[in-house]
Amino acid sequence: MSKTILIVDDSASVRTVVATTLKGAGYNVIQANDGKDALSKMTGDKIHMIISDVNMPNMNGIEFVKEVKKHPSYKFTPICMLTTESEADKMQEGKAAGAKAWIVKPFQPPKLLAAVEKLVLP
Numbered sequence: 770m771s772k773t774i775l776i777v778d779d780s781a782s783v784r785t786v787v788a789t790t791l792k793g794a795g796y797n798v799i800q801a802n803d804g805k806d807a808l809s810k811m812t813g814d815k816i817h818m819i820i821s822d823v824n825m826p827n828m829n830g831i832e833f834v835k836e837v838k839k840h841p842s843y844k845f846t847p848i849c850m851l852t853t854e855s856e857a858d859k860m861q862e863g864k865a866a867g868a869k870a871w872i873v874k875p876f877q878p879p880k881l882l883a884a885v886e887k888l889v890l891p
Contacts, residue, residue: 772817772889773797777807777833778851779825783874787820787851790878791885804828804836813842818889820881821868823852823859834866847888851876 774796778784781802788798799816801807803825819837823830830850837843849870850863860871870884 771795771797773799773815774885774889775799775801775807775810775816775819777801777804777819777821777825777830779803779822783822783851786878787881790881794882794885796885804830804833807833808836811837811840811843816843816846818885819843819846819848820851820885821848823850823854823863831862831866834863834868838867849884849888851881 774791776784776787776798779802784800788800791798799810801810805827821830821833830852834848837846837848847869848867849872850868851872851874853874855873863871869888872881872884
């Protein structure tokens, strides 16, 4: 059974590149365009990992991570931030919220896959 990864990004082109990369490696992909949309798609089904942008409308990535960590079904789901933000204080804020990894855009697909393989839950 393949693993499911939730991609949360307000950029359709970024979601497409990430989804194509992950699908090519055999993952199932769910896509959401912001934190609120993502939460509405988290219905209790197993999600093995979440990849989220930081800067999004409606609910940003840090707020989204905090909400995910409150949900019993997803409390231990690893979250990787994929963002243009590279400041140490923003990274620390993400880590404090519960993010396990931080990848700065633009990214290389092999680097993304390496992070996914390290973090994805069995």
